[in-house]
Amino acid sequence: MTTALPEPGTGASPAAPPTLTDVAVERLRVVRESGWGAPVRFVQPRNAAFWVYVALVGFGLSVILRYLSNASVVYGTPITVAVVLFALYGGLFWWFTQHIDRYAHLPRKLLVIAFFWGGFGAIIMASYANSPILSLLGKAFGLSWASDWGAGIAAPIDEELAKGLGLLLLIALASRAVSTAFDGFILGAFIGLGFQIVEDLTYAVAAAGKGFGADPSGSVLQLVEVRAVFGLGAHIAYSAIFCTGLVLFLGRPGQPRRVGAGLGLMLTAMLLHGVWDNSGGILGPAIGFALVAWVLLTALTLVIVVRVFRRTVGVERAYMRAVLAPEVESGTITAEEAGALAGDGRARRAYRRVAQDRGRRRLVLMAAHDLADELGSANGAESDRVRFARDELARVRSQPV
Incomplete structure (x- = not known):
């Protein structure tokens, strides 16, 4: 569905473009500061x-x-x-x-x-x-x-x-x-x-x-x-x-x-x-x-x-949390997954410890890390590769145990 533009002279103004959330703004700042994905x-x-x-x-x-x-x-x-x-x-x-x-x-x-x-x-x-x-x-x-x-x-x-x-x-x-x-x-x-x-x-x-x-x-x-x-x-x-x-x-x-x-x-x-x-x-x-x-x-x-x-x-680790925060906010990844990715080896092992789902959880973490890398390479913005990484994460998550 498209939104009709207001008639000229009616005094109505077009809807404001969507604004970035605080976590999205922070992600842009972190990617610039960290040089994540910067070409060499x-x-x-x-x-x-x-x-x-x-x-x-x-x-x-x-x-x-x-x-x-x-x-x-x-x-x-x-x-x-x-x-x-x-x-x-x-x-x-x-x-x-x-x-x-x-x-x-x-x-x-x-x-x-x-x-x-x-x-x-x-x-x-x-x-x-x-x-x-x-x-x-x-x-x-x-x-x-x-x-x-x-x-x-x-x-x-x-x-x-x-x-x-x-x-x-x-x-x-x-x-x-x-x-x-x-x-x-x-x-x-x-x-x-x-x-x-x-x-x-x-x-x-x-x-x-x-x-x-x-x-x-x-x-x-x-x-x-x-x-x-x-x-x-x-x-x-x-x-x-x-x-x-x-x-x-x-x-x-x-x-x-x-x-x-x-x-x-x-x-x-x-x-x-x-x-x-x-x-x-x-x-x-x-x-x-x-x-x-x-x-x-x-x-x-x-x-x-x-x-x-x-x-x-x-x-x-703080950079990783900031880059993934908008994905947590949108529901692309869970807070538990973001915590495992931004944590140490102990946090990742604890996340993967669910016996009946260990293999898929390992693949989910790998796919989520690939998404973070693509976001870094795209300077925190959207790109075809970012969208593909997000779709791949959803595909891995949907696989049967």
Whole structure:
């Protein structure tokens, strides 16, 4: 049915256009603030950050590939095994990160850019900075002192700063997408992952030649085991903590500036890194005692990472609630479903715990999250993809148990 327009001269005015509800207005604000679904354009010829990224990553990539290529001539099989195993390790970490980044998703392209910076840009910067710093420490305090303590002083400074520079470049390349401290946490973890995997590959080359190459495969497998066990408490964790602090220090649209907290986290990452690298100087040659200390230090690092995650993820959960609030108001999803989507793992498990309906409830949550992603990509407005996601949610909900 259509509404007739008033006759001219009658004094009647046409009906006012529908106005947005408060929750719909809030959704628009949240989508703009969070950068949810913001596109990422990597090639930006007029952006200096693009050329800095390309130059350093390109140079680092050429150096690392040449190094691995030369080593593979002698240790081809062990190096190939190391590449495959560390690739699987990276894939497992990617899956885990997607599992915890379940709110305002960061674009996958941005995660790949972060990974390549850590693996080739940051590592080449740090490698060229390490030697001069160690040389200066040796001249100032003696070669013996520099041998014991130099790595734990140089690496935390130049490596964390090099990885942090990557986050600054990502902000310059995709300002809208990097909006909260949690974004810094996730991107920092991927920068650290790239750094760690490439660094481990260079260690694998050194391990293959251990004992004059008597058992290259065994030496490489032993290295992979050690680095995989302690890896989550190493560069991945340090970078996640450092980059979270960097975002807090700078401030972003979705993150008020907190200089003290930001500096504290950056220094914490450097301190953890330094203690790890200085373990030889601190603990001496006692291997058994050192192993216990490494386990305890790794556990402490992971505890700090979990605390940082919990302190920063709350903003992302609030964003999810705001984006879904109009859908709850219109009856598209229920308040219980919105609470599960915006909650933690415990809330989602509680929602799915209904035995006779567990499979469908899991699919409903997936479809509702797809709807939230489409709303973010559409800047909180209606679009064909949003309508399709809404219809798909209704279809999944209507399936028989």
